[in-house]
Amino acid sequence: MKRYGILILLFGALLLGGCVSEETFEDTPEGNLEALWQIIDERYCFLDYKAQAIGLDWDAVRLDYRRRLSPSMTRLQLFEVLCGMLGELRDGHVNLYCSADVGRDWSWKDDYPANLDHEVRESYLGTDYRIAAGLRYRILDDNIGYAVFDDFSSGLGDGNLDDALYYLRLCDGLIIDVRGNGGGLLSTAERFSSRFTNEKRLVGYISHKRGKGHSDFSKPMAEYLEPSKRLRWQKPAIVLTNRECFSATNTFVRNMQQCPLVRTLGDQTGGGSGMPFNSELPNGWLVRYSACVMYDAQMQQIEFGIPPDIPCSLDSADVARGRDTLIETARMMLRK
Amino acid sequence: MRRILLYIIIGICPALIHGQDLQPSVPVEGATSVGTVVGLGRASQLDTYLSPLSYSGPQLSFLRETFHLTKRANRRLSFQTILQGAFSHTENATSTAYDWAGRLGFDAGWHYHWCPMPALRLMAGGMVGTDIGFLYNDRNRNNPAQGRLNADVSASVGARYRLRLFRQSFVLRYQACLPLAGAMFSPGYGQSYYEISQGNRDHNVVATWPGNAFSLWQMVNVDIPLRRYTLRLGYLDDIRQSHANHIKVHDISRSFLIGFVRHFRLLKKNEREEGGDLQ
Known part of the structure; x- marks a missing residue:
């Protein structure tokens, strides 16, 4: 009988198990709508927060x-309903992709003044600025350094910095x-901001979903900004922000606000503190959604943006004179 | 122990084989059979960390096996190693996204043999093994891939039947392995690899048993003697599944196998000097 013991064990396990x-x-x-609704219901990380903040049900x-x-609706009509x-x-991190279009909500920037005139900004850079992997920089006439960084996915490395x-x-x-x-790589945001602190600083927390419930979150993990072991900036610095600062740029601004010689000036950032993941629908459309929550150092949500230390708006009269109100205000403060 | 290590090395590195070829077709007591086969089949893959949809497509695999009937327990104990690798390229049902997957695994174990009739040999025993692999989705951004790492102890049963046809000796074999206990790596349900890289650990090592990781490996093959070699034709049914941290995974593949088997006997120094007596 003993020799059959292992066979009985195997058979028992077969019964216990099954196809996953x-x-x-x-x-x-209907199937695609239900699949999309379920993906968000089980995986999206801001359902509880947005129920409180914007009354989402x-x-x-x-x-x-x-x-x-309706059963007879076209593919693009369905796309429109699902995007709605x-x-x-x-959430700017929530998108639906089909071959014809990208569903998006850009109210985080479209509903607010841009506080940026690209033509005027380019006039400050002139034509003889330097470019280090997307970081465009020069020294202004009053001996203030000016650096424009449009994209955190540009591959800015330590050598460039x-x-x-x-x-x-x-x-x-x-x-x-x-x-x-509009963001990019978190690692680039961290690398850049690590040049502005001489000591390890708590900059925020990160948490992820541990289950399908709306409140099933892991214990928030503290995020620290470690000082770079390379060249670090030791003088005052001002970060100019507007509502288009989103995602990794939001994280960069969060980190920079914890650095002692740095202040932020301009408008509130656009937010986007959820790290996006991807999933897909039965018809093959790609879905992007926020999966992990990032908080600031006080464990406050920054999904809808980070207020600046110094609020400042672009004055249309300044623009007409070819001046950028935010840059001029920052120059004046740094000269003091 | 040194001999066991040697068999493991033979299983992994064919170039290190030293010994004398035996006549093909059936394992000889005291000899080691080394089978190398390649497989072509189809894989069905699901990993809800990447997508709720199953992907399917072709899979290419290889399997290298050593089998040695030891002198222990009155020549009823055998030692086996299996080195297995697979690579697949699968797509979702609408052909809008593709997965690439690869894995490599090594198992070693012992079997006790019974011979209820001269041509039939039944085997039961256990194996320990480890697998490493990946699954990459070419469309996802922050969750583009999953890493695989697991180790387990399996129960294994099998049967060999020697069949004489056309004055030749064929060997039919069936073997099944069922992982009973082990451990595997898994990210948390919504945990990003970015968090893991930052040192966030959240039940990333999961204990496995058939209730949460029911897997089954089954192979049937026939060895056909051909002059100096033995041709091996087979069919492999490989089911790997897990349901840990609310992430569902299955990797089910079925492949046809073809390869060859050689039988070796490791000679001691004095046997080698005497020319090797292979009775």
Whole structure:
């Protein structure tokens, strides 16, 4: 009998086990809507927060948008309905991609003044500025360093930062203009901001979902900004912000606000503190959604942006004279 | 122990084989069979960390196996190693996204043999093994890939039947392995690899058993003697699954195998000097 023991054990395990599979939905308008609703319901990280902040009722959204479906609707009509449903989340990190379009909610920037005139900004850079992997910089007439960084996915490396900061080392202060920067790599945001602190600083917390419930979150993990072991900036610096500062740029601004010689000036950032993940629908459309929550150092949500230390708006009269109010204000403060 | 290590090395590095070829077709007591096969089949993959949809597509695999019938327990104990690798390229049902997957695994174990009739040999035993691999989705951005790492102890059963046809001796074999206990790596449900890289650990090492990681490896093959070599034809059914940290994973592949088997006997120094007596 003993010799058959192992066979009995194997058979028992076979009965216990089974095929691991996921609930599937039909590739129909209703099936795709249900699949999308479920992805957000189980994986999106801001449902509780947005219920409080903007009165989001995700169950009601489902019923509301199911009513807009019809079996005979076209592919693009379905796309429109699903994008409308995602728009209720008011999250720039939430997108739906089909071959014809990208569903998006850009109210975080479109609903606010830009506080940026690209033509005027380019006039400050002139034509003889330097470029280090997307970081454009020069020394202004009053010996203030000015650096424009439009994209955190540009591959800015330590060597680029060394060269740029060394070139600007004799300046009385530094303006870092990240207006219009929609984000990129968190690692670049961390690398850049690590040049502005001489000690390890708590800059925020990060948490992820541990289950399908709206409140199933991991214990927030503290995020620290370690000082770079390379060239570090030791003079006052001002970061210029507007509502287009989103995602990794939002994180950069969060980190920079914890650095003692740095202040932020301009408008509130656009937010986007959720780290986006991807999923997909039965019809193959790609979905992007916020999966991990990033907080500031006081454990406050920064999904809808970070207020500046010094609020400042672009004056249209200044623009007419070819002046950027934010740059001029920052120059004046750094000269003091 | 040194001999066991040697068999493991033979299983991994064919170039290190030293010994004398035996006549093909059936394992000889005291000899080591080394089988190398390649497989072509189809894989079905699901990993809800990357997508709720299953992907399917072709899979290319290889399997290298050593089998040695030891003198222990009255020649009823065998030692086996299996080195297995697979690479697949799969797509979702609408062909709008693609996965690339690869894995490499090594298992070693012992089996006790019974011979209820002269041509039939039943085996039961256990194996320990480890696997490493990845699954990459070409469309995802912050969650583009999953790493795989696991180790487990498996129960293993099998049967060999020697069949004489056309004055030749064929060997039919079936073997099944069922992982019973082990450990595997898994990110948290919504945990990013960025967080893991920052030192955030959240139950990333998960204990496994058939209730949360039911997997089953089954192979059936026939060894056909051909002059100096033995041709091996087979079919492999490989089911790997897990449900940990609310992440569902399955990697189910079925492949047809073809390869060859050689039988070796490791000679001691004095046997080598005497020319090797292989009775």
